[in-house]
Amino acid sequence: MRKTFTLSMTFLHTWGGLVFGWLLFMVLLTGSIAVFAGELTYWLTPEIRGGLRPDAVRSMQIGEDYLRAHAPTSRLWRVTLPTSREPALKVTWKELGEGSKKLDPETGAEIVRKTEGGSFFLQVHEDFHSNRDKNPTGFFLVCLAGMAMLVASVSGIVVHKRIFKDLFLFRPKTSPHRAWLDAHNVFGVLALPFHMMMAFTGILLLYWLFLPSAAPVVYPGGNSEFRREANAQDYRQVKGEAGDPAPTAPLKFYVDKAESLFGAGRTAYLYVRDPGRTNAVVEVYRERTERVSQQVDQIAMDRNGTVIRSLLIKEKTPLFRLQSFVASWHWIEWGGNLARWFYFLAGLMGAAVTAAGLVVFTAKRRKGAEGQAWFRIVEAVNVAAVAGACIASVAFFWAERLTPVEAAARDDIPVQAFWVVWAAALVHAALRPARQAWVEQLALTALLCLGAPFLQGLVFRDLATADWVRIAVDATFIAGGLCFALAAWKVRTPSFAATLPARREA
Amino acid sequence: MPAAAEDRPGAASIVVRTAAATLGAYAVAYFLTSALTGGLFRLGLDRADSVMSASSIALLVFPAVSIWAFAERRLVVVAAAPVMTALILAVLSAVLHP
Numbered sequence A: 001m002r003k004t005f006t007l008s009m010t011f012l013h014t015w016g017g018l019v020f021g022w023l024l025f026m027v028l029l030t031g032s033i034a035v036f037a038g039e040l041t042y043w044l045t046p047e048i049r050g051g052l053r054p055d056a057v058r059s060m061q062i063g064e065d066y067l068r069a070h071a072p073t074s075r076l077w078r079v080t081l082p083t084s085r086e087p088a089l090k091v092t093w094k095e096l097g098e099g100s101k102k103l104d105p106e107t108g109a110e111i112v113r114k115t116e117g118g119s120f121f122l123q124v125h126e127d128f129h130s131n132r133d134k135n136p137t138g139f140f141l142v143c144l145a146g147m148a149m150l151v152a153s154v155s156g157i158v159v160h161k162r163i164f165k166d167l168f169l170f171r172p173k174t175s176p177h178r179a180w181l182d183a184h185n186v187f188g189v190l191a192l193p194f195h196m197m198m199a200f201t202g203i204l205l206l207y208w209l210f211l212p213s214a215a216p217v218v219y220p221g222g223n224s225e226f227r228r229e230a231n232a233q234d235y236r237q238v239k240g241e242a243g244d245p246a247p248t249a250p251l252k253f254y255v256d257k258a259e260s261l262f263g264a265g266r267t268a269y270l271y272v273r274d275p276g277r278t279n280a281v282v283e284v285y286r287e288r289t290e291r292v293s294q295q296v297d298q299i300a301m302d303r304n305g306t307v308i309r310s311l312l313i314k315e316k317t318p319l320f321r322l323q324s325f326v327a328s329w330h331w332i333e334w335g336g337n338l339a340r341w342f343y344f345l346a347g348l349m350g351a352a353v354t355a356a357g358l359v360v361f362t363a364k365r366r367k368g369a370e371g372q373a374w375f376r377i378v379e380a381v382n383v384a385a386v387a388g389a390c391i392a393s394v395a396f397f398w399a400e401r402l403t404p405v406e407a408a409a410r411d412d413i414p415v416q417a418f419w420v421v422w423a424a425a426l427v428h429a430a431l432r433p434a435r436q437a438w439v440e441q442l443a444l445t446a447l448l449c450l451g452a453p454f455l456q457g458l459v460f461r462d463l464a465t466a467d468w469v470r471i472a473v474d475a476t477f478i479a480g481g482l483c484f485a486l487a488a489w490k491v492r493t494p495s496f497a498a499t500l501p502a503r504r505e506a
Numbered sequence B: 001m002p003a004a005a006e007d008r009p010g011a012a013s014i015v016v017r018t019a020a021a022t023l024g025a026y027a028v029a030y031f032l033t034s035a036l037t038g039g040l041f042r043l044g045l046d047r048a049d050s051v052m053s054a055s056s057i058a059l060l061v062f063p064a065v066s067i068w069a070f071a072e073r074r075l076v077v078v079a080a081a082p083v084m085t086a087l088i089l090a091v092l093s094a095v096l097h098p
Helices: A003-036 A036-041 A057-070 A118-129 A137-159 A180-189 A194-202 A222-231 A251-262 A318-330 A334-367 A371-403 A410-433 A434-464 A469-490 B011-042 B047-071 B077-078 B081-096
Strands: A077-078 A088-092 A099-103 A267-273 A282-287 A298-301 A307-311
Touching: A003 A036, A003 A118, A003 A371, A003 B011, A003 B047, A036 A469, A036 B011, A057 A077, A057 A088, A057 A099, A057 A251, A088 B077, A118 A137, A137 A194, A137 B011, A137 B077, A180 A194, A180 A334, A194 A318, A194 A334, A194 B047, A222 B047, A251 A267, A251 A282, A251 A298, A267 A434, A267 B081, A298 B011, A307 A410, A334 A371, A371 A410, A371 A434, A371 A469, A410 A434, A434 A469, B011 B047
Parallel strands: none
Antiparallel strands: A077 A088, A077 A267, A088 A099, A267 A282, A282 A298, A298 A307
């Protein structure tokens, strides 16, 4: 606590920014990548042919036939229809046998490759891939980092008094840390409303988990009862005994019925509980690509097609719709490619603000603290938190591409590669002088980015088949690689290097 | 981070202050959510809406309390909030679900 408001905010911004900045960079980087989770999964699954225009009715029939043949006794089925972003048909079954398969939406052929794909980055972004239902620690850390981002944004406006005046200034040669500070300010101001909105809406997505004290006050069953009532998610869980055998109609029958209520051709996925039993329930979910809404319409029917429960957004209370609307700003499934590119670039600007802030922290204190143990630790963690996170992210894609399709626990290997590479980056940063560590790790990221599209020569196939989604991913890797190469080059040149030590401190 | 005058606090001091502000603000938000939910429900709001609106408000209060705690030197008060929270929640719970 300092003597004036500005000094109090300086302390908060500086130290809060440092402590949470290490986490925040990873959250922002993976969140930005996750904007294109569907496209990245497609890119990582070369077995899915390019240019598919899957027909929803045919795909659903293929999924149903597969489940009837391979999981006739399972008590819960899920069929996820292909989309233009992720054109594989997905079938999942649970209870009395469990499995999940991706199928070619036109031929029904199994896609053997198991991959977390782009959703891995979504999980790191949400809870550091820690499965928040079993262990919410990662989820709370991400939420606190989000709150710290809000606090840092507000305190940053107070602290950096001239940020709006200095918006168009970039002065790499005026003082050792001036360029980093200018970069921190410019990226911070340009996307400030976006960053504040994302920090708030990110937590608002799962408010009942972050602040679990509300629901028990008015729901005797606590959060689970609240979620059942608010989201009508009653039927996707298997409960009680299965009924007697009784035929269920083809899935198209239920989908047609649901679409008569929420719009033709709008089904995204459906669950079937206890298929082929008297107590069968089919729950159909609407897509949300053209709606700014986190919640989606859901229709649950019994085996005769009688609607037994429905959640239509237009029938919900204004507050429910408002929360759903605001939360969907974070959960970007609307707006198409233009909105996704905006989110991707603005998210990367948030990561850049954090990275520049971390460098400014050390640049400002170099004279007084150089050689001290705590300063050396901060420098090493800075390198690993920023450059190391970038290497780990690209290493995930390399591991995905290089792991044999038939390898045991194949989908775990790239995940493990991500964490191992990140840990290795920290060790490397601790062993090398900070400046060399920055240069080497940025250069390695550049090499990995530039090489990723050429692994197994797939870029040439993408070009030959004019598969524009995959070509766009290839091009983004190359553009990213060039940016990292430029950053590595700049960091090793004298004007930038003045902010970093040339040699390791004794 | 500007070149404003700063002291060089020890690592323990930084951790304690940051933790006090963060956890204290969380505790305040946690308490506020329960109290607001109960209050809004009593006022006649739908119970799901009470939960949603109370949580949304509390999420805005969280960063505001963190900043206030630093600016106004009320870290001790904020850090004591978990105890207050537990007490008031117990009372609320007894009143609403006897």
